[in-house]
Amino acid sequence: MVDLSMLVQGIRSGEMRALARACRLIDERDARAFELLKLLFQHDGHAYVIGVTGTPGAGKSTLVDGLIRLYRDQGKRVAVLAIDPTSPYSGGAILGDRIRMQQHFTDEGVFIRSIATRGHLGGLSRSTGDVLHVLHAAKFDVVILETVGVGQDELEVTQLADTTLVVMAPGLGDDIQAIKAGILEVADVFAVNKADRVGADATAQDLLQMLSLRRVPKGVTKMQGHTAVSTLRKGPEAEAGEWVPPILKTVAHRQEGLAELVDAFAKHRAFLTTTEAGRAIREQRRIAEFRAILYQALIDEVDARFAERVSEKLKDVVDGRADPYSSAEALVRGVIDDQAET
Amino acid sequence: MVDLSMLVQGIRSGEMRALARACRLIDERDARAFELLKLLFQHDGHAYVIGVTGTPGAGKSTLVDGLIRLYRDQGKRVAVLAIDPTSPYSGGAILGDRIRMQQHFTDEGVFIRSIATRGHLGGLSRSTGDVLHVLHAAKFDVVILETVGVGQDELEVTQLADTTLVVMAPGLGDDIQAIKAGILEVADVFAVNKADRVGADATAQDLLQMLSLRRVPKGVTKMQGHTAVSTLRKGPEAEAGEWVPPILKTVAHRQEGLAELVDAFAKHRAFLTTTEAGRAIREQRRIAEFRAILYQALIDEVDARFAERVSEKLKDVVDGRADPYSSAEALVRGVIDDQAET
Numbered sequence: 001m002v003d004l005s006m007l008v009q010g011i012r013s014g015e016m017r018a019l020a021r022a023c024r025l026i027d028e029r030d031a032r033a034f035e036l037l038k039l040l041f042q043h044d045g046h047a048y049v050i051g052v053t054g055t056p057g058a059g060k061s062t063l064v065d066g067l068i069r070l071y072r073d074q075g076k077r078v079a080v081l082a083i084d085p086t087s088p089y090s091g092g093a094i095l096g097d098r099i100r101m102q103q104h105f106t107d108e109g110v111f112i113r114s115i116a117t118r119g120h121l122g123g124l125s126r127s128t129g130d131v132l133h134v135l136h137a138a139k140f141d142v143v144i145l146e147t148v149g150v151g152q153d154e155l156e157v158t159q160l161a162d163t164t165l166v167v168m169a170p171g172l173g174d175d176i177q178a179i180k181a182g183i184l185e186v187a188d189v190f191a192v193n194k195a196d197r198v199g200a201d202a203t204a205q206d207l208l209q210m211l212s213l214r215r216v217p218k219g220v221t222k223m224q225g226h227t228a229v230s231t232l233r234k235g236p237e238a239e240a241g242e243w244v245p246p247i248l249k250t251v252a253h254r255q256e257g258l259a260e261l262v263d264a265f266a267k268h269r270a271f272l273t274t275t276e277a278g279r280a281i282r283e284q285r286r287i288a289e290f291r292a293i294l295y296q297a298l299i300d301e302v303d304a305r306f307a308e309r310v311s312e313k314l315k316d317v318v319d320g321r322a323d324p325y326s327s328a329e330a331l332v333r334g335v336i337d338d339q340a341e342t
Numbered sequence: 343m344v345d346l347s348m349l350v351q352g353i354r355s356g357e358m359r360a361l362a363r364a365c366r367l368i369d370e371r372d373a374r375a376f377e378l379l380k381l382l383f384q385h386d387g388h389a390y391v392i393g394v395t396g397t398p399g400a401g402k403s404t405l406v407d408g409l410i411r412l413y414r415d416q417g418k419r420v421a422v423l424a425i426d427p428t429s430p431y432s433g434g435a436i437l438g439d440r441i442r443m444q445q446h447f448t449d450e451g452v453f454i455r456s457i458a459t460r461g462h463l464g465g466l467s468r469s470t471g472d473v474l475h476v477l478h479a480a481k482f483d484v485v486i487l488e489t490v491g492v493g494q495d496e497l498e499v500t501q502l503a504d505t506t507l508v509v510m511a512p513g514l515g516d517d518i519q520a521i522k523a524g525i526l527e528v529a530d531v532f533a534v535n536k537a538d539r540v541g542a543d544a545t546a547q548d549l550l551q552m553l554s555l556r557r558v559p560k561g562v563t564k565m566q567g568h569t570a571v572s573t574l575r576k577g578p579e580a581e582a583g584e585w586v587p588p589i590l591k592t593v594a595h596r597q598e599g600l601a602e603l604v605d606a607f608a609k610h611r612a613f614l615t616t617t618e619a620g621r622a623i624r625e626q627r628r629i630a631e632f633r634a635i636l637y638q639a640l641i642d643e644v645d646a647r648f649a650e651r652v653s654e655k656l657k658d659v660v661d662g663r664a665d666p667y668s669s670a671e672a673l674v675r676g677v678i679d680d681q682a683e684t
Binding site: 034037038041042044283286287289290291293294295296297298299301302305306310313314317318323324325326327328329331332333334335336337338339340341 | 380384628631636639640641647652655656659660666667673674681
């Protein structure tokens with residue numbers, strides 16, 4: 001039996017055991033997790049959430065490690081959620097990376113947890129979102145959401161983070177163009193890591209070029225757009241009402257460029273909180289989160305209360321006695337309250 | 343006004359305009375799409391669905407192109423759905439790849455369509471699944487589901503495909519281990535493409551090694567497991583009751599190894615349809631699909647019928663007057679029919 005008010009108290013005082021227990025309730029989709037989150041929400045908004053994603057091999061973990069160090073030096077409490085598409089089987093491979101982080105395990109100001117997605121379709125972002133609220137309540141100053149491996153979850157992470165950092169590195173194959181395409185719009189800050197390697201400038205230039213193309217306004221030729229953006233890109237221009245993602249070079253294993261990165265994060269945070277455009281972005285995220293919570297609650301309620309009916313229909317579909325569309329329709333019509341309609 | 347029975351007839355005769363129209367209804371989440379899918383389902387099961395995913399730069403599009411050619415030579419009708427995480431903005435970059443496919447545009451036996459995910463959270467797999475049912479009804483023999491770019495949608499594709507091909511290539515960065523980890527369990531067949539390049543054997547060996555590790559049964563030492571699997575891996579052993587993913591080398595731009603690939607697909611299809619293990623996999627997929635359709639129908643119904651109530655609650659949440667968890671709970675309780683409970 002979990003005493004929720006005790007658990008809230010433990011979380012508020014930042015007790016690691018209370019945090020782990022809350023994460024477990026959320027992972028297991030325990031009904032009490034929902035009650036806990038209702039209680040915790042009044043303490044929301046403390047943490048600054050940074051999403052870190054990028055191409056495999058770009059050195060994300062080393063960079064995250066460096067960021068932890070830097071924020072710790074500033075006296076800030078840091079939590080890291082590693083979003084991990086690994087299943088129990090292949091888990092070992094990626095877990096190796098995490099071992100590097102164990103140097104922080106004795107540090108009371110650092111909380112690290114892996115969130116396995118294990119082939120989940122959707123659902124990841126919801127439970128990660130729930131864990132974020134726990135970390136807010138536990139008064140972490142910075143939360144780093146790091147995608148591990150394939151990059152399955154990049155878009156989800158963007159939706160949850162205040163600021164999204166995309167990490168690239170020179171020399172990761174000739175098809176980096178394809179990788180960039182999906183990433184361009186999710187990034188608030190770019191890091192070209194391993195910048196001491198050959199090709200770092202070319203990677204940065206490439207990136208700049210692609211970002212310029214994206215920002216060409218309608219009716220303006222490419223060349224004009226490019227010029228305009230190159231000028232703008234000298235720094236984040238929050239006051240222009242639009243955020244222009246800066247491209248920074250880093251050598252994470254030597255801690256080079258990380259202070260500049262943290263500085264860019266702070267500027268982006270200021271953009272989010274002090275400008276109209278930033279406020280609109282935050283509002284959109286709150287709307288998206290509410291919808292996600294609502295839909296999940298709806299599904300959970302139907303699964304819990306109409307389990308028998310669902311499994312009957314399921315049997316019909318699997319045995320080929322009914323098509324899934326008609327069966328779903330009949331079920332939905334049966335469980336929605338016609339009297340309640342507005 | 344769409345006449346659904348006319349549309350069904352057009353789809354059944356494989357008219358491209360009818361197909362395009364059906365895809366559009368599904369894309370736009372038009373309510374008539376649901377009715378159409380109910381009508382089409384009786385014609386389901388014709389097509390064999392192959393998912394193609396893998397590391398960027400491995401030459402997926404060239405390989406898919408070669409597969410189309412090969413199946414066309416066998417007189418089979420082929421559809422390709424390119425799952426594309428690209429947004430309208432960066433669309434240009436990846437669209438270039440698609441141009442290569444235009445050589446098939448005049449071929450009546452080939453249907454190619456991009457499905458843009460545009461930052462959708464979830465939802466992709468449902469609409470792609472719906473389009474698949476249209477292609478079944480249109481009597482395509484082979485449907486290729488190709489992920490483009492970042493590989494955001496690999497797991498979704500696996501859920502929808504009968505057989506999943508994972509394409510790799512030598513020399514795509516030193517961190518290929520991280521990429522593989524997530525991919526291992528989704529693959530039914532592996533292709534090491536660009537096999538004329540240096541390092542192809544090493545990539546294949548690497549892959550074999552990782553697959554062996556995965557298959558070590560509990561209580562068996564690693565070495566034993568490895569030996570056992572290396573022996574097994576000489577070919578797909580469907581009769582053993584378990585599918586062992588073969589690793590094939592290809593040089594797609596010279597059409598080398600593709601016939602062997604198609605042969606492996608046929609063996610995997612036989613495994614799915616003639617063995618107990620295969621039947622269990624297909625049943626699991628039907629269950630997952632029914633749940634996905636059910637949940638989407640539930641969400642659509644609530645959004646359509648309780649739009650006003652949802653937006654009221656949304657306003658409370660955005661303005662900070664209520665927490666999203668309590669608001670979602672209140673909404674869900676209000677719209678579920680208490681009388682209907684089993």
